[in-house]
Amino acid sequence: MSGTEKTKAQGEQAKGKVKETVGRAVGNERLTAEGHADQAKGNARQAKEDIKDTLRH
Secondary structure (H helix, E strand, O other): OOHHHHHHHHHHHHHHHHHHHHHHHHOOHHHHHHHHHHHHHHHHHHHHHHHHHHHHO
């Protein structure tokens, strides 16, 4: 996985986790959902890069 893409994926996952946690703490369902979506986006980016790495080897 390229370093830049790996960093982006981890950043999206972390940002999503924070949003989700804050959303749950304050009872904001929209923020919780956004956080969950950000995490999913980061997971998808990471999976895409893992597949690329597998195909290269």
